[in-house]
Amino acid sequence: MRNCVSALLAAACLACASFAASGQGTPLKAQLPVLVTSSGQSLDGFTAKTLLTRAGVANEYKALAKVADLDKVKTLVIAFGASVKGFGAAGVTADTELARTRDLLAAAREKKIRVIGMHIGGAERRTGLSKEIVELVAPASEWLIVWDDGNADGYFTKLAAEKKIPLTLIKQPLESGKILAAAFK
Amino acid sequence: MSTISAPCIRKSTVGILSASVFLIFAGQASAVDRTIVAKNGMVVAGHPLAVESGIRALRAGGTACDAAIATAATLSVMMPDMMGPAGSGFALLWDAKKKDLSAIDYDGVAPKATNAAQYTLEKKLRGFWAPTVPANLKGWEAVHRKCGKLKWASLWEDAIGYAETGRPLDFDGAFHIRRHVTELGIYDGWNKEFLVNGNAPAVGALQIRKDLAATYRLFAKMGSKALYGGSVGDKLVAYMQKNGGLISKEDLLAYKVIWRKPIETNYRGHKVYGTPPPSAAVTWMQMLNVLEGYDLKALKHNSFEYLNTMVEVSKHAYMDSYKYVADPAFVNIPIEKMLSKDYAVEIRQRIAAGRFDMKTVKQASLDLPSKTATSHMSVIDRWGNAVSMTNTLGNFWGSGIVVEGTGLLLSNGMDWFDIDENVWTGEKPGNLVMAPGKRNRWTLAPGMLFKNDKLYMVVGGAGAESTMYGIAQPIVNMIDFDMDAFAAVSAPRVIWGDTYHYTGGTEVHLQPGIPEDIRARMKAAGHNVPDIGKNRNVAAGTTNVIVIDPASGTYSGAAARQGRDFVSGY
Numbered sequence: 001m002r003n004c005v006s007a008l009l010a011a012a013c014l015a016c017a018s019f020a021a022s023g024q025g026t027p028l029k030a031q032l033p034v035l036v037t038s039s040g041q042s043l044d045g046f047t048a049k050t051l052l053t054r055a056g057v058a059n060e061y062k063a064l065a066k067v068a069d070l071d072k073v074k075t076l077v078i079a080f081g082a083s084v085k086g087f088g089a090a091g092v093t094a095d096t097e098l099a100r101t102r103d104l105l106a107a108a109r110e111k112k113i114r115v116i117g118m119h120i121g122g123a124e125r126r127t128g129l130s131k132e133i134v135e136l137v138a139p140a141s142e143w144l145i146v147w148d149d150g151n152a153d154g155y156f157t158k159l160a161a162e163k164k165i166p167l168t169l170i171k172q173p174l175e176s177g178k179i180l181a182a183a184f185k
Numbered sequence: 186m187s188t189i190s191a192p193c194i195r196k197s198t199v200g201i202l203s204a205s206v207f208l209i210f211a212g213q214a215s216a217v218d219r220t221i222v223a224k225n226g227m228v229v230a231g232h233p234l235a236v237e238s239g240i241r242a243l244r245a246g247g248t249a250c251d252a253a254i255a256t257a258a259t260l261s262v263m264m265p266d267m268m269g270p271a272g273s274g275f276a277l278l279w280d281a282k283k284k285d286l287s288a289i290d291y292d293g294v295a296p297k298a299t300n301a302a303q304y305t306l307e308k309k310l311r312g313f314w315a316p317t318v319p320a321n322l323k324g325w326e327a328v329h330r331k332c333g334k335l336k337w338a339s340l341w342e343d344a345i346g347y348a349e350t351g352r353p354l355d356f357d358g359a360f361h362i363r364r365h366v367t368e369l370g371i372y373d374g375w376n377k378e379f380l381v382n383g384n385a386p387a388v389g390a391l392q393i394r395k396d397l398a399a400t401y402r403l404f405a406k407m408g409s410k411a412l413y414g415g416s417v418g419d420k421l422v423a424y425m426q427k428n429g430g431l432i433s434k435e436d437l438l439a440y441k442v443i444w445r446k447p448i449e450t451n452y453r454g455h456k457v458y459g460t461p462p463p464s465a466a467v468t469w470m471q472m473l474n475v476l477e478g479y480d481l482k483a484l485k486h487n488s489f490e491y492l493n494t495m496v497e498v499s500k501h502a503y504m505d506s507y508k509y510v511a512d513p514a515f516v517n518i519p520i521e522k523m524l525s526k527d528y529a530v531e532i533r534q535r536i537a538a539g540r541f542d543m544k545t546v547k548q549a550s551l552d553l554p555s556k557t558a559t560s561h562m563s564v565i566d567r568w569g570n571a572v573s574m575t576n577t578l579g580n581f582w583g584s585g586i587v588v589e590g591t592g593l594l595l596s597n598g599m600d601w602f603d604i605d606e607n608v609w610t611g612e613k614p615g616n617l618v619m620a621p622g623k624r625n626r627w628t629l630a631p632g633m634l635f636k637n638d639k640l641y642m643v644v645g646g647a648g649a650e651s652t653m654y655g656i657a658q659p660i661v662n663m664i665d666f667d668m669d670a671f672a673a674v675s676a677p678r679v680i681w682g683d684t685y686h687y688t689g690g691t692e693v694h695l696q697p698g699i700p701e702d703i704r705a706r707m708k709a710a711g712h713n714v715p716d717i718g719k720n721r722n723v724a725a726g727t728t729n730v731i732v733i734d735p736a737s738g739t740y741s742g743a744a745a746r747q748g749r750d751f752v753s754g755y
Binding site for chain 1: 307366371383
């Protein structure tokens with residue numbers, strides 16, 4: 001029985017993914033202005049910003065965005081997953097990064113800002129501090145765009161089904177920009 | 186000058202890595218393993234095929250310097266994530282006949298257009314502002330001019346062949362491409378050079394790099410002029426201009442390698458030498474200098490008392506490393522004091538008094554499953570000449586910028602400058618601040634040890650800040666605990682602090698193999714010891730070494746079991 005349910009959930013999510021990737025539409029409509037930030041300070045946020053810009057969507061990128069930066073923002077894109085290299089800024093630690101992310105998510109909810117979660121760093125961004133960040137950001141997202149390399153254990157598939165979060169699984173992280181951009185068109 | 190003949194199996198060679206790989210070259214068998222004993226020559230380096238290129242140079246009558254260049258050239262094709270001709274490096278060269286030890290600094294410099302105020306963490310880490318001026322090619326050429334015997338061009342033959350006909354992708358090669366697709370795939374050059382339709386190639390794929398082969402042909406024919414003032418350099422400058430990068434033709438023409446006097450200390454009757462700052466060899470040398478005042482043998486290897494001592498000593502050496510080690514043209518470095526016996530006494534007194542005045546403690550994240558980001562080689566020839574050479578691109582894949590039409594990957598040396606607070610001193614920023622023309626501090630730290638005026642050991646390593654732990658502890662293992670070379674480099678180590686250059690951290694990483702009761706005692710003593718696998722510092726410090734037996738003259742080469750290096754000899 002459990003296998004059947006899992007299969008149905010997976011099929012539903014895959015259908016959702018193909019829907020988004022095929023250009024027939026997106027699971028949700030997003031509005032400008034859009035702020036791109038990171039949770040975990042990997043360069044995946046910078047990649048998301050670059051790809052979104054290349055796809056023709058003007059965006060603001062702040063790796064360490066704070067609640068005050070959400071003023072007038074309609075959509076918040078969070079590229080999540082940790083990287084040690086990002087913790088070079090003064091005062092940034094694992095604890096401060098988790099707290100900043102919590103504050104951002106809470107403020108976005110309060111201001112009714114759409115939150116799109118992007119997990120495009122693959123398996124690399126699933127363990128250690130990334131685990132805490134993933135478990136914080138993914139359930140709070142209204143749409144998840146995930147490189148399937150980071151979903152080998154089906155975590156995102158299961159979460160998306162349980163929380164009824166649209167999930168777009170992608171085969172290439174570099175596809176994510178066009179898929180995300182479609183939500184703004 | 187003689188030349189090396191082309192490898193008869195170049196087109197059919199496959200790079201399958203295992204603990205022991207046997208390759209047949211021109212009817213001569215050369216074993217490649219983690220540890221080997223040989224009499225006539227030896228190379229320890231980051232890839233079996235690169236090691237074989239070095240051995241081929243030695244067999245052809247080349248010197249250790251020739252072998253080092255041949256190894257480096259092939260390694261730059263086999264490990265493009267780790268090093269290449271546009272990166273930075275340091276080397277110690279021992280001329281056995283002249284009894285002359287020299288140190289060469291071919292560290293890249295910050296471009297003249299550098300403005301620290303305009304940098305962000307992203308900009309210094311990846312992209313067109315991240316590279317320092319290319320340096321390795323000029324360094325390798327200088328090494329060859331000083332002590333090479335074979336024709337320069339012949340040393341590039343293997344590398345050109347592998348670039349032309351294909352780099353066989355092994356597990357590490359494929360893994361390090363895949364894990365960087367998101368971060369580096371946005372750079373067109375890297376994307377085209379290393380991905381296939383936007384995807385990482387699989388293990389077993391052949392990575393053909395025609396542009397790189399053409400560039401290496403120019404390097405082989407023209408030497409460094411091809412890059413510093415020649416057509417390859419012109420392409421680099423044009424690509425920089427097209428993309429808002431900083432490196433100019435003026436930067437390339439101004440770049441110079443520097444021959445420096447090796448720094449020295451003593452450890453239990455051994456003369457210990459390292460490359461001077463901005464190399465960080467002084468750090469492991471300072472550790473040895475302070476450790477000499479303890480009876481480590483009595484403490485017993487990896488006992489609680491031993492590990493505790495190692496941690497306390499390393500704290501002081503690393504704090505000094507961040508406080509003082511930088512470009513000596515820009516800052517005053519009290520190197521004689523740092524390696525003096527009086528200062529060692531002072532540090533031991535501070536340790537005894539429980540004094541350690543670190544300004545800030547920051548914790549980094551964890552989860553980088555990789556091993557190293559640099560590559561060291563140890564080389565010795567039949568005459569006893571030796572090279573201890575470490576090359577790097579900085580982070581994995583350097584800046585991620587591959588110069589259009591050249592296949593040449595640029596470093597991210599700029600990331601190793603500070604634009605923010607120095608976490609050790611609290612200065613904002615301190616000696617490591619970016620400045621035009623400045624050389625950055627590296628954890629590259631080649632060394633050599635001598636006993637009774639005879640070369641005893643060629644040593645070096647990789648693994649960011651773990652490098653210096655990875656050199657100091659194996660030396661102690663061999664000298665204090667009589668371990669053989671392989672046991673010494675493979676024995677579990679203690680590493681204090683997080684790995685990366687900007688964060689101190691306070692975790693004590695006890696590598697697997699250190700017993701649970703010792704771990705418990707370290708925790709009870711107040712050390713921040715995470716559970717196995719949960720430590721934030723994941724780099725172990727990849728060490729390789731050649732030890733010369735004083736009686737027989739044989740060479741014992743060893744590469745750490747947990748590392749990526751291999752050894753071959755004949």
